[in-house]
Amino acid sequence: MIHLPKSAYTSCDWYDREMRTLFSNTWQFCGFVEDLADPGDWLTVQVGRHNLLVVKGRDHRLRAFHNLCRHRGTQLLRATGKSEKAITCPYHRWTYSLNGELLSVPERQREFPDLDLKKFCLHRASVETWLGMIWVHPKPDAPGLMHWLRDVPDHIGPHRPEELVPYPEGATDHEIAANWKIVVENYIDGYHLAHLHADTLNMYWHARQESRFIGPHFVFYEPLSPEYEANLEKMAPMPLIDHFTPEKPVGAYVPMLFPNLGIAANETMWSIFHVIPLAPDRTRVVTRTRVMPVSELAFYRQYLKSAQYYPSSETSGDDPLASGNFIDEDIYACEQQQKSLASPLFSVGATAKNLEAAVVQFQEHVHAHVTAVPSAATEV
Ligand SMILES: [Fe+2]
Incomplete structure (x- = not known):
């Protein structure tokens, strides 16, 4: 089992090698x-x-x-x-x-x-x-791209984003004071979902999450929580995606296409989560969302129907952990980890056997790319 060294998250040398070997050689x-x-x-x-x-x-x-x-x-x-x-x-x-x-x-x-x-x-x-x-x-x-993605397309959600429409209100653009791999590792870490996001992602049944790697790519599914599923028509905050099938039932499909494109597709939307490295300790994350091509009135009706389930909570100042926003919660966690790397006492104490296995596998794939002997095949 490989853990990447601390320098992988902090040094310019590692960052440059990633740019040369990994990002210059992937779709x-x-x-x-x-x-x-x-x-x-x-x-x-x-x-x-x-x-x-x-x-x-x-x-x-x-x-x-x-x-x-x-x-x-x-x-x-x-x-x-x-x-x-x-x-x-x-x-x-x-x-x-x-x-x-x-x-x-x-x-x-x-x-x-x-x-x-x-x-x-x-x-x-x-x-x-x-x-x-x-x-x-x-x-x-x-x-080709399909060669790179292998059979990932068979293992992501049933969403057909070409038939959905952009939802500009759902677009976000953040600059995060953390290495890009910390952001990706957080994205594929199934352990924190029920804890850091106990109040913000509780519509999903984290105990039933399923994930695996297909080559270097990560695929993930978890069903809706029983209470939410039972009341989905009323509780869904936006019109429901109508693409689900018995083989690909409603839930959250959240792949991370190696090395840095997450997709988050669920009962009401399909989004990309693009992790863009800027520097060893700086990352930009851009999200863009697509939703059902229905009228504004349909959105408004669904909002009214579901509003009673989501009482507008008082946010306490600028505390990200009280923001009610899971992206703010994740950014906080990533930035704290990056800061802790500067401490001589920093270490990874233990890794959850199942729920954090993906983090280790991701690190192994990065390690394999970065340490590959440079050749005409790996360097453009
Ligand atoms: Fe998270």
């Missing part, structure tokens, strides 16, 4: 298909040590490229936006088509008489979509 979620609705729409994403751009072509196909001008390596695009018809480097205005071909170079005749434009296409990366999500990989010929 990464980067957005939703509706983010790139029209030709010329683009987004950029940092994937390990690579900055990639994804752009929708005039043929409505998505293409991914490394966000580097072939002239001097300048970043071509920032954040997200709409391109006119081409991608132009801000530095010397080398201009590329949405297909990545170099179209024009200022002062070309005089300054670069022998330049062959065809030799300076943008470096390609890989892009695929799945369940309305856009995924990228820095390698142009990466084995």
Whole structure:
């Protein structure tokens, strides 16, 4: 059994190795298909040590490229936006088509008489979509996303996110003072659910949780608590997802796709939980939620029906443990763990055999990636 060393959560050296070996060599979620609705729409994403751009072509196909001008390596695009018809480097205005071909170079005749434009296409990366999500990989010929996910799609919830609609009110964006692995470990830790979240996630039956690994990916299910299930029509805070089947019954399906994309899908919503490493002790977590495509009136009716079960509790100041919000509770726990790493007395005293087994397995997968001998296959 491997426990990662303390330095894995604190040192720049470990962090750099993770960026080089792990994040530069795995598929990464980067957005939703509706983010790139029209030709010329683009987004950029940092994937390990690579900055990639994804752009929708005039043929409505998505293409991914490394966000580097072939002239001097300048970043071509920032954040997200709409391109006119081409991608132009801000530095010397080398201009590329949405297909990545170099179209024009200022002062070309005089300054670069022998330049062959065809030799300076943008470096390609890989892009695929799945369940309305856009995924990228820095390698142009990466084995496909389904190869990476193995049979995970068979073991997640029955939700069809492409048929659900975005719920902007459910979007969150937090910067957390903890290493990204502490955030992921907390996400897959089944032990704390009944304790840290005793008051906030009590609609689920934690004692009946089931989880397993499929390759490096974690899958998790727990049913609704008996009381909640018996009164689901009344107690559900939002309109119920209607995708459940006898094989995939109602409950919480909460996979963590290695290394850093959680999905939280339950009786009323489908969300992503994107863990974005920023520094050894800093992590950004972005959530985006989708819900049933029903009218605002239906949402309001369900809210009224369920309101009696959720009396608005007085929150006591800014104490995260009294916030009534399980994300605030988790952030508190993660940040406290990160702080404790600085103490010479810090140690992991014991690990729950079943309920924390996933944490150990996750660490083993990270360890295997980070300590793999660098080769052409592991480094892009
Ligand atoms: Fe939690």
